[in-house]
Amino acid sequence: MSRLLRLDSSARSDSFTRRLGDAFVHAWRQGGGGEVVHRDLTLDPPPPIREGWTTICDTLLREGITETDRYAEAVRTEPERLAWAVTEPLLAELLAADVVVIGAPMYNFGVPSALKAWIDQVTFPKMVLTPRRFVVLSARGGAYGPGTPREPFDHQARYLLDFFRGHYGVEDGEVISAELVNSLTDPALAARLPQHRDSAAAALDRAAGLGLELAGHPATKGS
């Protein structure tokens, strides 16, 4: 049965990306999906990588170790053991998942620092994570969709899709986005509230639809 890893990274407890995550998980359960592991990167933020992590990574490259189940062979010094103690459980959680759903608000045109710290902790050279599926649940204050003036400023959704493709070999990642969330609070954006509502409703629908669909995603490891 397929396993789901859900990550959240919004600083808010009442948040759009968390609402999208709830819709996804609800549908996943309705569709008969398997175990759900929830990691809240805001409540429990991974620390930034330190030197021990970088020397593990150098050894993997130097010795041509690409299989994830051989990474521990590269852990040799005390700083490396300390680094591995942080990375190993996060990596194990990622590798155990068939579907990874990431709540990723846009912060300063990019992703929240806790999410970036998680990515740095779990990503090693030449990792191939197919056939896992990756879904990004996004929310942003403004509008960054195709053809909008702000589209070139999107270093959040585009970064994550490029990252999955370039680092994990995943071609079919999907981003579901609620746009113009700031129209709820910023009077200057009040005229765009209907656009936000349409975008949020479509995002919730798509999150539920994909949760249902991916509940039947084939398990990568069997269970």
Ligand SMILES: Cc1cc2nc3c(=O)[nH]c(=O)nc-3n(C[C@H](O)[C@H](O)[C@H](O)COP(=O)(O)O)c2cc1C
């Ligand atoms: C620290 C911070 C930085 C933000 N930066 C941007 C930004 O660069 N562009 C944007 O459109 N919205 C920005 N926003 C607005 C959020 O993207 C928006 O509130 C979104 O709903 C956050 O997702 P959440 O509801 O899941 O917390 C920012 C919000 C915060 C708290």
